[in-house]
Amino acid sequence: MNQPSTQLIRTAVLSVTLMSGTAAFAAPSGTVAFLMPDHASTRYEQHDFPGFKAEMSKLCPDCKVLYQNANADVSQQQQQFNSVIAQGAKVIVLDPVDSTAAASLVHMAQSQGIKVIAYDRPVPSTPADYYVSFDNEEIGKSIAQSLVQHMKETNVPTGKGGVLEVNGSPTDAAAGLIRKGIHAGLQGGGYKTLSEYDTPEWAPPKAQQWVSGQITRFGAQIVGVVAANDGTAGGTIAAFKAAGVNPVPPVTGNDATLAGLQLIIAGDQYNTILKPSEIVAAAAAKVAVGFLSGQAPKGEIKLFNTPSQLFKPAVITQKNLKAEVVDKGFASAKELCTDRYAEGCKKLGIGN
Template sequence: MRRARSTALIAATAVVGLALAGCTPESGQVDGSGDDGTIALLLPDAKTARYETFDRPIFEERVAELGPYQVLYSNADGDATKQQQQAESALAAGADVLVLDAFDTQAAVSIVRSANAAGVPVISYDRLIAGGELAYYISFDNELVGDLQATEFVRALEEDGKGSAGVLMVNGSPTDSNASQFKDGARRVIDASGLRVLAEYDTPGWSPEKAQEWVAGQIAQYADQIEGVYAANDGVAGGAVSALKAANVSPFPIVTGQDAELTAIQRILTGDQEMTVYKAIRPQAERAAEVAVALIEGEEIIAPLEIQGTPATLLQPVAVTIENIMDTVVADGFWTVEDICTPAVAAACEAAGIR
């Protein structure tokens, strides 16, 4: 099995895309034998719906199309120590490439260094790991995610005549490098808007339960001053919405989100959430699979840009509101109308033209 790391060439243009020069993969199915090599896919948690629903199956499907490569899959369940153990097990089992979405991007440096020592390349998937030699990084423009969230947040509050409203910021996990970028992008917009940030919170492990508990405490402190909640993803948005509903906050605050989770799309339709951010996971997962196979085969990789010395692809996120659900998540097949329009939200779907 070839383990030599191929040299990444950085393209002169900044267009989003990926070319695998000289790579002409044969169609095939994963048969469990790993005849052409083994790829370890290490995902961070099960609380975020996208990982098991989209990232894993899309990645495995694309690998199967590329040839008889075996995928060793593990989910860390929100535990950095467990992810370390899973990575060590994958290396011991002979993984030729690690595709690592780190639960804790600082702690994951030790995983990268162990892989480096073994001559195994690491693709930093979705979150940029804080150190070690990375073969590739693929994610979304994370500051743009925060910008999109905050722009819609400010717009909705201003349309309601609340341009100087008091708001809460429920940020992402302090162990997630993406969370700080979401926050930076959002803060620039919010700080320039005239909104008053009453309090903000970095949610450990992106836990909806912890977000709900914190928001409940802020409601007790600030009561009717809260007219908006910037929530960094749909999971913590769900926690915030639960706290707001339990306290019967009225009028209901503007709430943001991210990841286009099914429950979030439904909350947008029922008026409990203003927006989410759709990130097209299929091209992300497929490109990660293609790069992993190219690394095994010693193929030359051409990346559109370089981030902190690592060849990278950044995909573009899209804001989703009630006006463009059909043009985004439904048009892409991310969710179907049947998925979204359950009996509980059928009337809201009809009113919004989701049919």
């Protein structure tokens, strides 16, 4: 994978110092856990954990890394949390299934001297030791503003319809930040919100089922959909296609998944957010090694009373997909231009 541009991210300013004057400290070692929330988003196995593991291998070859995925089950994540503590984890990187329920996990770990890094999703009700993520509120605002601009450029009238809003999981604080950003991005755009929905577990089938009902309810009044990630976007698009709607109204997304990028190439999805998970995962690894070395990293800002580091997202549409995604090595033409997407790739100048 190529190094992302400085326009895409703000590189972490974080160093782990192992020397002080002439005295050398021992290289860090210890057990670090990486606990992810679900399998509905393919990113965790494909990008987040590989990125975290690779950076840990570089920074702390003697460290042991434990990985667990809770499959959207709060009880299972609690069991996994207890398990990694029993296995000696000194730092836990936690992407919570339920941001509220995670507060008790943070308290339990901290009472035993274990550091908790909130990852992607914050823990609003109690301070973790660190929070690292892309700027979720900015993600929501960016995808909504991009959609409004597109609808105005294509002369979609503001007075004859409105948009649907397909949010993320109601138990995910990051989804709440994205929702807040979406509301801000839509505000003043002239398009009313017909209806909105918090998608349990971010599950695409649940998004599809809800959107199907809204198509029956509103029909041609739906001129666009702000979907909070590529999974809910895919469910939304499937609902329109099943209802025989052609063309599908413009639909937003987030995560730049392979499926989401292909839907953009096909013209079914309007935008997504490129936020290479490996970047945030690597930052989390640096913070974890800092804690193991006894050096608490300072955040760029404080969010939810927690030292935090937020990375800037980039909006991807057909106009910049080749330049920002393919040319920079985030996805290859071979991966994207399969079967029915080959014609769309050709139109966008993406070659195998």
